Amino acid sequence: MELKQSLNLKYFLGVLLLLNMFAFSMANKTIPTSSINWVITEAKYTRLCSTKKILTVNGLFPGPPLYVHKGDRVIVNVRNQAKYNITIHWHGVKQPRNPWSDGPEYVTQCPIKPGASFSYHIIFSTEEGTLWWHAHSDWSRATVHGPIIVYPKFGTTYPFPKPYAEFPIVLASWFKGDVMEIIQTALETGAEPNKSDAFTINGQPGDLYNCSKQGTFRMLFDYGKTYLLRIINSIMNEEVFFMVAHHNLRVVGMDGAYVKPFKTNYIMITPGQAMDVLITANQSPSHYYMAARAYAGVVYDNTTTTAIVQYSGNYTAPSTPLFPNLPNYTDINAVTNFTKRLRALASKEHPIDVPKSFDTELFMTIFVGTCPCGDTSCSGPNGTRLTASLTNISYEQQEVDILQAYYKKIKGIYTQDFPSKPHYVFNYTADDLPDNVLTPTRGTKVKV
Numbered sequence: 001m002e003l004k005q006s007l008n009l010k011y012f013l014g015v016l017l018l019l020n021m022f023a024f025s026m027a028n029k030t031i032p033t034s035s036i037n038w039v040i041t042e043a044k045y046t047r048l049c050s051t052k053k054i055l056t057v058n059g060l061f062p063g064p065p066l067y068v069h070k071g072d073r074v075i076v077n078v079r080n081q082a083k084y085n086i087t088i089h090w091h092g093v094k095q096p097r098n099p100w101s102d103g104p105e106y107v108t109q110c111p112i113k114p115g116a117s118f119s120y121h122i123i124f125s126t127e128e129g130t131l132w133w134h135a136h137s138d139w140s141r142a143t144v145h146g147p148i149i150v151y152p153k154f155g156t157t158y159p160f161p162k163p164y165a166e167f168p169i170v171l172a173s174w175f176k177g178d179v180m181e182i183i184q185t186a187l188e189t190g191a192e193p194n195k196s197d198a199f200t201i202n203g204q205p206g207d208l209y210n211c212s213k214q215g216t217f218r219m220l221f222d223y224g225k226t227y228l229l230r231i232i233n234s235i236m237n238e239e240v241f242f243m244v245a246h247h248n249l250r251v252v253g254m255d256g257a258y259v260k261p262f263k264t265n266y267i268m269i270t271p272g273q274a275m276d277v278l279i280t281a282n283q284s285p286s287h288y289y290m291a292a293r294a295y296a297g298v299v300y301d302n303t304t305t306t307a308i309v310q311y312s313g314n315y316t317a318p319s320t321p322l323f324p325n326l327p328n329y330t331d332i333n334a335v336t337n338f339t340k341r342l343r344a345l346a347s348k349e350h351p352i353d354v355p356k357s358f359d360t361e362l363f364m365t366i367f368v369g370t371c372p373c374g375d376t377s378c379s380g381p382n383g384t385r386l387t388a389s390l391t392n393i394s395y396e397q398q399e400v401d402i403l404q405a406y407y408k409k410i411k412g413i414y415t416q417d418f419p420s421k422p423h424y425v426f427n428y429t430a431d432d433l434p435d436n437v438l439t440p441t442r443g444t445k446v447k448v
Helices: 002-030 179-189 332-339 402-407
Strands: 033-047 050-057 066-069 073-080 088-091 117-123 129-135 145-151 165-174 198-201 218-221 226-233 239-244 249-254 257-264 267-269 274-280 287-295 304-311 366-371 385-390 393-395 441-443
Touching (some): 066 073, 088 117, 129 226, 145 165, 145 226, 198 287, 198 304, 226 239, 226 267, 267 274
Parallel strands (some): 165 226, 218 304
Antiparallel strands (some): 033 050, 129 145, 165 198, 226 274, 239 267, 239 287, 385 393
8 A cells, every 4th residue: 555655656757747847848838938148348439520439339339139039038148348337227128037137236236347248138028119238337338238129929919000110210329539538537537427419319419510420320111001119218417398290199108008099290219128119101292300309407418319211212312301390408298298298008918917005115215416515615605515315315335235345244334224105295396406415425225
């Protein structure tokens, strides 16, 4: 009897093992893992009549697109052959239970030192649409960035008619100076960093800038076809208005998710945002400017970057492409009228699961205040140093990343007293703020 029970148990365990192996095999088939190799290196680029070296991935500006399908897993092997520390962040990718590959320097990882390598394991889960990747150390993201294109899962399709073709549109900043020196000077003096000298569309400033006409980015449209523009704002600081002359846009997605479609003749896109926009080539065959310029900040680049939409076919091209009527730099109504129309698609195929209860509530304020400079005078307001803060706490960078310190129980790296709400209650959107909130405290505080 005991022998029979033993044989039955062995048989059961054997079947269980085979089922586990089968499930693992099927998981590997449905969630393939591919491997990509990137090299961080300096490359020479000429813009605005001068040449300089910039930090790049594989020598490209913008960097290489990452193409995946919903639910994919990708390994990106990064080798740093430049002279600066660097990390890469996968902006908008949720990375469930995988914080080690998220990328913020000294938060989830120590930087990749010159000559070193690191493999990022990227897990795509619910994302679908357009996102982007970028460096997450110093100001290296000014030139180290690129698109992430997440196609629908195999066997499914878009919640709108499939476009004839698609174009990534990467908006970025261009500085004549060395971006690392610019941010270092700002940190040393306490002043705001210099504004950029130009904006770019897919690496090119456009022909409104000096020495830039020849390289202006162009897109070829066939009349009657609909195209998907995957627009990414990788500009360092400015929100921008974006338009295509004489063409309507149909917004269908934002930040790796679909939205309820709506028509508009412009979009307002903030730094870090990505939008999926449909455009139909239904105008008279000609040349049309695509343009972007800033919505005003405290210090902002007031130039305009352009690309050209060029229809195919036989026609007499204009001497100058038609220009869009962009909103004014300070048009807050244009901003409000656009942003209030953004709503999640929330369809049966693309549901939105909003938690109806929660365990922890955090009320946070984001603020740029000032700190005293001790015995010396800084270049910020009234001789102080500009200081960013979260809930009136300015982050202090440590020599060990916080995630490692948490899991390895390394003491002295952070404290667990990040507040659940601001210490002071005040008008959080006022132009003039009380003195007791203008100067933040410093620390490395977390909420566990």
